[in-house]
Amino acid sequence: MNKWMKVMPVAVAAFGLWACGDEAMTSAAQCTTKECLEQVGQSAGIISGGESSSSSYAENSVESSSDDGSGSQGPDSSADAQSPTSSSDVAISSGASSSSVAGPVLSSSSEALLESSSNAVSSSSRGHHHSSSSAAKPEVSSSSESTPPTPVNEFVEDHRSECQIGNIPSSVNNAKLPDPFMGLDGKRISSKADWKCRREEIGAMYEKLMFGTKPRNPEKVEGSYSGGKLTIKVTDKGKSGSFSVKISNAGTKDKPKPAMIGFGGGMMGGCGSLGNATNGLDIAQITFNPDDVAPESGGGMFFQLYNQGQGTIIAWAWGVSRIIDALEKTPEAGIDVKHLAMTGCSRWGKGTLAVGAFDERIALTIPQESGSGGASLWRVGAQVNKQKGKQFVQGLSSAGTEGKWMISSFKNYDGKENTLPFDQHMLVAMVAPRALLILDNAGQEWLGEVPSNYCGQASKEVYDALGATENYTYSQEGGHGHCQLPNGQFDEVKDFMNKFLLGKDAKTGKIDYTKNTQTINFKKSEWIDWETPSLK
Helix, strand or coil, X not given: CHHHHHCCCCHHHHHHHHHHCCCCCCCXXXXXXXXXXXXXXXXXXXXXXXXXXXXXXXXXXXXXXCCCCCCCCCCXXXXXXXXXXXXXXXXXXCCCCCCCCCCCCCCCCCCCCCHHHCCCCEECCCCEECCCCCCCCCCCCCCXXXXXXXXXXXXXXXXXXXXXXXXXXXXXXXXXXXXXXXXXXXXXXXCHHHHHXXXXXXXXXXXXXXXXXXXXXCCEEEEEEECCEEEEEEEECCEEEEEEEEEECCCCCCCXXXXXEEECCCCCXXXXXXXXXXXXXXXXXXXXXXXXXXXXXXXXXXXXXXXXXXXXXXXXXXXXXXXXXXXXXXXXXCEEEEEEEEEEECXXXXXXXXXXXXXXXXXXXXXXXXXXXXXXXXXXXXXXXXXXXXXXXXXXXXXXXXXXXXXXXXXXXXXCHHHCCCCHHHHHHCCCCCEEEXXXXXXXXXXXXXXXXXXXXXXXXXXXXXXXXXXXXXXXXCCCCXXXXXXXXXXXXXXXXXXXXXXXXXXXXXXXXXXXXXXXXXXXXXXXXXXXXXXX
C-alpha cells in the first residue's frame, strides 16, 4: 500500500484514488467498488468467459478421445489415467462477479445463514483472497472530515473474482464420494469463511469438466418492462442479443414482490410443474423459456455471444443470471430481487440446480425430478446399472449426449465414473447454505431412485457442517407421474416458500423418503470416508 503514502493531501484526489485504485497496482482484495474490481479484472487478464479470453477451458485441457474432434477435455482412455493430477491440469483464473449493480446491503439469502463469515478477510489456511467490509482501507485525511469506507456489496452472482483457483485434476482414482471440504491445495477447509472460495473451486471443476465456462460480467445488461414482459438485452465483446420473460402477479416499484422463476415454454408448464402447491402464496411468477437462450437443438442467442463449446445447462444458468441483472436495474417490474426462487422439472430440474449452484442471488432453489446430471450420483448410478446388468438408470454416456446439456468430452467418463474428481453431491453443495428443496419421484427408474436418494443424503453433510440444516430438505415420493407433483409434497413447497420468500415461520429441514417404491439402505461408510467438520 506504499502508493497511498504518495497521494497528495488533497481530499478530492485522495478519494478518487481510494475509490477506483491504481489499475496497474491495485489487487482485487483491495478493491471496494464494482468499477475498481472490473479494472483489476481487465488489467490482470482474468478469464471472464467471453470470446476475448485467450482460451477456453476446453482449449487448456487434454484432447478428447471422442470422434467429434471438439478438443474439449475428458479422461484419458489409457489405463494410466487414474492419477490425481495430469499434464492437462490448468491453473484457472477467476472471472469477475455480476455486472449488475445493487445497493450496499448483504444478500438476504446469505446474511442470516453465514453471519460469521461475512466479515472474513481471508483464509490463512487456504491462501484465498477475500474482499470484505473488514478489510483494511487506506486512511484519507481531510481538514474537515474523513470519508467513510464504501460497504462491500455481497449481493453478487458469485465470488469467483475473490478466489484463486488452483490446478484442477481431470482424473482421480476414488470409488467413494469425493470430499467436498478438501481444497485443490490438499487442505481441508476449517471455517465457514473458507466455504466461499471452496464452492468457487467446485464450480470451476464443473465448468472445466462437465458444463463448460459460464461467462461472467458482461459489458452491459439492460432491462425494459412493459405489459407483463421483461426484455433483457446483453452486450458483450462487441456483440448483442436479447430475450424476454413473462411476469405475472408482479408487485410495484414501491411494493415489489418475491418471485419464483420457472423454466417454461414447453410441456412442463410455466412454473416447474409445482402445480397447486403455490396456490394462495402472494408471489410473482417469472416464466423463462430456455430455448430463447440456448435450444437443445443447437444455436441460440447464448452461442452467438459465446462460442466456447459449452453445454446448454450452463447457458440456461447464464440466462437466469442475466434476468436477475435486468431485474436489479428495472424496479418498475415490481420484483424483490433479494427474494427469488428457481424451479424446474426433469431436464429443467438439472438446469434449476445449476442456476442455484452458480448464482448466489437465488434465495431458494427447488429442482424437481432432476435425475442424472442433476441431484443424482454418477458413481451410485453406475453401480446400480452394473448390478442390474443393463442401463436401468440413465447412464453418464446417455446424459452426457442428450440435449447437448454438457460439453462433448464429458461422455468419456462413462464407465470411468470413479475417476471423476467430483460427484453430484458437490454440485448440490454449491447451493449451501442457501435454501434448497429437492423433490424426487421414487417411481421413475430412469431418474434413479437409489442414486438420487443417496445424493440427497450425502449432500446434507455440507448443510450440517455450515450449521444450515434447516435450510435443506430432500423429499422423495412415488405413485405419481413424471413432473406431476403429488399432494404429499405440497406442504414442503409451501413451507419453503413461506419461510425463505415471504419471511414467515415454517418448519423445514429433513430427509423424507417414507413413501418410496423400494427399500433404501444408505450406508454412509460405504460411500463416505471423510469426516464432516463443524465449521465455525
